[in-house]
Amino acid sequence: MQLVAAELVESREILPGQWLQAFHAPALTVGPRAGQFVHIRPGDFSGLILRRPFSFNTVDRASGQITIHYRAVGRGTDWFTRLRPGDRVDMLGPLGQPFEVDPRSRHLLLIAGGLGMAGVRMLADDALRAGREVTLLFGAASVTEVYPSSLLPDEVEYVVATDDGSLGHAGYVTDLVPAYEGWADQAFACGPVPMLAALARLVAGRSNRLGVASLGRKPGRGRGRAGSSSRAAEPGSPAARRKAFLQVSMEQNMGCAVGACLGCVVMDAQGAPQRVCREGPVFASTELDWEAGW
């Protein structure tokens, strides 16, 4: 984790109320992983005290730039929309636990609802760079909120669902998942909690269904060296996420983002609180209690 001064390079409204901003922050382009986030402090004269968390949307080591993608929903994010090129903010990061991709996974299914795109966008770049195939399922209320395909790598298969049927599949993005589940070795999702809960329920019986990829999840397979597996796959560990078919990135409101305020807690399957900013934001879907209604 580092504290760095970042300079705004470019800022644009890519969808109504949704902004994409590029910052020059070379120190933050070395080391962050998909699923992690930065905590950014509004400027000295903003009148705002709390930092705001943003997922690493893209990271480009060659240019030394990172991008963030967010919706302007209050005074804090509205302040960020008024930054101009050359303005500086300080960023704390990378924070949180990243997505874990099994080295044997070739086909990655990414599922994003609305602004959840920001949570999985970097993973698409990383996966393509590693020679994997990526299908990205995206859901929005209507065509006016659909993430522009021009902002995605050409290699990504991009499939859209809209609630009102104005573009792509008419219905929820979760409706699309069964058609791709058999192809995917692993799935990674970010979006509203009801969407993530529906996905968790959808894939819960996966191991019992015929015709689905079962990479690394066959009995006796993918467990590493003898004697090392049970400890390495403890709930919450990177190994547990790596073994999971579905990993989810939670979008909770955050205060401190460093584990101190307990303002971001969700409950795990054992009824224990988990801090999204420290133990998350990425969890194996089987680790959380989806009936807890956070």
Ligand code: FES
């Ligand atoms: S935001 Fe404070 S503990 Fe997570």
